[in-house]
Amino acid sequence: MIDKFGREIDYLRISVTENCNLKCIYCIDDNNILNTCNKDILNDDEIIKIATQCALLGIKKIRITGGEPLVRKNIENLIYRLSNIEGIEEIYITTNGVLLHDKLEAFKKNGLTGVNISLHSLRKDRFKELTKFDKLDEVLSAIDKALKLGLKVKINTVIVDDINKDEIIDFINLTKNKNLDLRFIELMPIGAAKKHKGTNNKEILNIIKSNFKNVKEENKIEKSGPANYIKIEGYRGKVGFISPISSCFCEDCNRIRLTSSGFLKKCLHYNYGVDLKKHLDNEIFDKDLNALIYENIYDKPEKHLFLESCDNKENKYMNQIGG
Numbered sequence: 001m002i003d004k005f006g007r008e009i010d011y012l013r014i015s016v017t018e019n020c021n022l023k024c025i026y027c028i029d030d031n032n033i034l035n036t037c038n039k040d041i042l043n044d045d046e047i048i049k050i051a052t053q054c055a056l057l058g059i060k061k062i063r064i065t066g067g068e069p070l071v072r073k074n075i076e077n078l079i080y081r082l083s084n085i086e087g088i089e090e091i092y093i094t095t096n097g098v099l100l101h102d103k104l105e106a107f108k109k110n111g112l113t114g115v116n117i118s119l120h121s122l123r124k125d126r127f128k129e130l131t132k133f134d135k136l137d138e139v140l141s142a143i144d145k146a147l148k149l150g151l152k153v154k155i156n157t158v159i160v161d162d163i164n165k166d167e168i169i170d171f172i173n174l175t176k177n178k179n180l181d182l183r184f185i186e187l188m189p190i191g192a193a194k195k196h197k198g199t200n201n202k203e204i205l206n207i208i209k210s211n212f213k214n215v216k217e218e219n220k221i222e223k224s225g226p227a228n229y230i231k232i233e234g235y236r237g238k239v240g241f242i243s244p245i246s247s248c249f250c251e252d253c254n255r256i257r258l259t260s261s262g263f264l265k266k267c268l269h270y271n272y273g274v275d276l277k278k279h280l281d282n283e284i285f286d287k288d289l290n291a292l293i294y295e296n297i298y299d300k301p302e303k304h305l306f307l308e309s310c311d312n313k314e315n316k317y318m319n320q321i322g323g
């Protein structure tokens with residue numbers, strides 16, 4: 001469906017839990033208490049009910065996220081049910097990869113199209129410094145297995161506080177022989193990230209250009225995706241830049257978000273939206289649920305104002321929003 005700014009909204013991000021098995025320094029801090037009770041979050045039937053109405057309104061792509069989506073019980077079954085909703089063409093998951101290796105076959109069998117894996121260091125000690133857990137080997141083996149199974153694989157990397165800036169070239173080299181896309185994401189000032197400093201993607205591009213001779217900027221391949229890509233001659237994968245701070249992509253926004261507590265968020269940056277769980281608890285009719293979702297999609301904000309003061313900024317943490 002088309003929102004009031006003429007953008008086609010066909011992508012729903014569903015956060016299935018706020019809980020996480022890592023504690024990335026820019027995402028979760030001690031003020032952010034985890035372990036939401038199951039009764040406070042949408043169950044599978046409720047997620048399917050909402051996603052079905054979204055599909056009727058033109059949502060074609062779903063991304064499952066969190067917190068860490070793989071810590072939710074029986075996520076395999078939810079993938080299966082979501083992929084069987086009429087109109088849903090693609091299902092993806094964004095994960096830290098720690099629990100992924102052993103679940104990949106079931107995910108693929110149940111309809112998963114691809115996986116985005118967050119990885120911020122290729123060095124064991126630094127991975128632990130950034131995430132508080134010693135789990136790098138698990139993530140690397142999951143990446144290789146996902147590629148072997150033929151899933152689309154993207155790696156999300158945040159360069160933060162200059163801690164991992166010296167790994168930019170090592171990250172690029174991941175794309176040399178592996179058929180994966182690597183994306184550098186600019187840190188947004190949300191939750192724990194307010195205390196940290198991200199690296200501007202223009203600076204990262206300059207570092208890449210000064211290290212590699214043949215860097216080609218690609219045409220935008222994903223119609224409304226947030227990433228712009230480059231390709232290094234002779235390398236298999238692409239390198240992308242998600243630059244919400246230095247190069248706002250809201251004009252092409254194609255997405256809405258459902259939080260694990262059942263709030264349909266109009267935009268990452270604001271707290272606007274509707275508490276669908278409350279309506280489901282009151283046994284809303286499907287047609288009324290559909291109308292509520294329609295209203296909220298239609299009325300999406302034009303753009304974020306991360307660097308300006310404004311009303312209704314989101315106060316939640318990224319693990320509660322789903323990225």
Ligand SMILES: Nc1nc2c(ncn2[C@@H]2O[C@H](COP(=O)(O)OP(=O)(O)OP(=O)(O)O)[C@@H](O)[C@H]2O)c(=O)[nH]1
Pocket residue numbers: 063065094116154156185222225226227242244253255268304322323
């Ligand atoms: N500002 C802003 N940032 C976003 C939005 N969507 C994703 N991002 C950022 O991009 C990061 C990576 O998102 P992913 O979960 O991998 O999803 P995606 O970028 O939509 O993935 P693709 O569909 O593969 O392009 C998120 O964690 C956010 O930091 C958005 O709508 N607005």
Ligand SMILES: C[S@@+](CC[C@H](N)C(=O)[O-])C[C@H]1O[C@@H](n2cnc3c(N)ncnc32)[C@H](O)[C@@H]1O
Pocket residue numbers: 020026027065066067068069094095096116117118156157158185186187188189190193318319322323
């Ligand atoms: C919130 S996590 C949820 C999924 C999963 N736990 C993971 O880490 O991939 C989704 C994405 O958000 C990114 N992220 C978290 N906080 C961010 C911030 N403040 N700015 C930009 N990206 C952020 C993470 O790097 C990750 O790629």
Ligand code: SF4
Pocket residue numbers: 020021022023024027028066067068096118318319
């Ligand atoms: S970025 Fe993902 S893995 Fe890291 S703490 Fe946040 S939710 Fe967990």
Ligand code: SF4
Pocket residue numbers: 249250251253254255266267268269301302303304
């Ligand atoms: S910040 Fe809001 S309007 Fe901009 S791309 Fe993200 S969700 Fe869309």
